[in-house]
Amino acid sequence: MNFLELANKRFSVRDYKQTPVAKVDIEKCIQAARLAPSACNSQPWKFIVIDEPQLKNKVAENAFKSLISMNKFAFKAPVLIIITAEKQKLTAKIGNIVKKKDFRLFDIGIAAEHFCLQAAELGLGTCMLGWFNEKKLKKLLSIPTSRTIELMISVGYSESDSIPKKNRKELNQILTYNSY
Numbered sequence: 001m002n003f004l005e006l007a008n009k010r011f012s013v014r015d016y017k018q019t020p021v022a023k024v025d026i027e028k029c030i031q032a033a034r035l036a037p038s039a040c041n042s043q044p045w046k047f048i049v050i051d052e053p054q055l056k057n058k059v060a061e062n063a064f065k066s067l068i069s070m071n072k073f074a075f076k077a078p079v080l081i082i083i084t085a086e087k088q089k090l091t092a093k094i095g096n097i098v099k100k101k102d103f104r105l106f107d108i109g110i111a112a113e114h115f116c117l118q119a120a121e122l123g124l125g126t127c128m129l130g131w132f133n134e135k136k137l138k139k140l141l142s143i144p145t146s147r148t149i150e151l152m153i154s155v156g157y158s159e160s161d162s163i164p165k166k167n168r169k170e171l172n173q174i175l176t177y178n179s180y
């Protein structure tokens with residue numbers, strides 16, 4: 001599989017088999033995430049793997065229950081990953097202030113995609129989840145108030161074998177050469 005084939009293979013899986021996911025596979029995905037670039041190499045992330053079934057249900061309940069019907073599918077995923085934003089190096093912090101950007105969000109986004117692409121290579125399905133009840137989750141998992149949860153990822157084997165057709169803008173809508 002070449003890189004474009006892998007990128008095409010990854011899609012947001014929203015229906016999971018109950019088959020458990022091997023720890024070794026999750027750790028391979030975290031290794032891939034660990035290799036991601038980050039502003040000033042701050043690596044401002046932590047990955048909390050929730051794979052104990054009872055706790056996973058509790059986490060899903062706290063994260064998604066009150067969000068009307070949003071992300072209810074994640075209850076079925078055997079593993080949930082919680083990504084917290086951690087301390088940056090001083091230079092990256094200064095960069096945030098000067099450029100008026102939180103570079104940690106870029107960093108975590110890139111690391112999350114490394115995770116998801118590695119998962120796809122292993123035949124695992126994932127879905128990045130930006131909508132969850134952060135307050136409830138932080139309380140449940142005793143995450144310090146100084147930390148934020150930026151992203152979750154559901155992980156498991158997809159119920160479906162097929163890759164849905166990608167709904168993407170055409171190249172000519174997003175690409176220009178040498179001018180805006």
Ligand SMILES: Cc1cc2nc3c(=O)[nH]c(=O)nc-3n(C[C@H](O)[C@H](O)[C@H](O)COP(=O)(O)O)c2cc1C
Nearest residue numbers: 010011012013014071127128129130131132151166
């Ligand atoms: C930062 C981010 C947050 C997302 N949050 C959610 C979410 O809360 N629920 C959901 O079902 N999908 C979520 N997605 C998945 C997107 O909807 C999905 O990536 C997009 O529609 C493209 O489809 P594909 O991933 O199947 O290629 C999120 C994706 C990203 C990158």
